[in-house]
């Protein structure tokens with residue numbers, strides 16, 4: 001069980017934090033069908049921004065980058081402004097790079113706030129890296145139900161964030177057995193001018209998630225391997241879809257088009273931190 005001392009996950013030099021569960025009953029404003037958080041991920045604690053800063057200061061020697069990510073989309077309405085305030089307060093109080101992940105759409109006012117924070121962080125030689133998740137383009141809309149913004153609107157968001165000077169990552173993740181490699185490649189094709197790197201990821205599932213996502217698809221030939229997570233404290237053995245065919249085709253497309261592609265966020269973030 002998490003407590004205030006152990007409110008978030010810190011490991012591999014990264015502090016992974018969030019605004020915590022949206023309510024007692026709902027951890028995230030969105031409800032992605034494939035989301036592993038509902039299936040055994042050790043949820044973070046909901047803290048005020050001041051208390052998140054205390055936690056980060058207390059553990060300062062254990063990380064060199066902060067991920068605002070993890071167990072909820074902190075940037076989705078109704079918490080968009082609060083999550084941006086969290087980035088701003090961290091940037092003003094801690095000398096550190098920050099990356100954040102979301103599926104949300106920022107309005108012009110919020111884009112402008114992010115631009116200002118990014119300009120401020122750049123002046124201190126720090127990076128603000130925006131990672132936008134897009135898990136499908138035209139098929140299986142039930143995977144990312146309303147109110148999750150349409151995939152094309154999220155691609156426009158990558159464009160706007162890039163135009164505002166932020167480093168950007170497209171996260172086509174997780175790779176799912178019911179989406180064809182061509183669909184992931186299409187997402188990358190449409191986004192490639194606006195991103196510094198592309199991420200894929202294996203899918204951490206259990207039997208319930210597999211049923212929810214794969215529904216009537218024939219998955220008898222799909223291989224799921226047993227694995228624990230190395231980015232969370234839970235001890236669960238997950239059924240993982242490694243997506244070998246998708247990885248192979250996406251890797252080839254990205255190589256042919258000189259796009260940086262990674263299956264883990266850590267090397268992508270490190271590349272951007274060291275080369276941009």
Ligand code: SF4
Nearest residue numbers: 028030032035072073
């Ligand atoms: S946005 Fe992220 S945390 Fe929220 S439901 Fe989707 S995958 Fe889960």
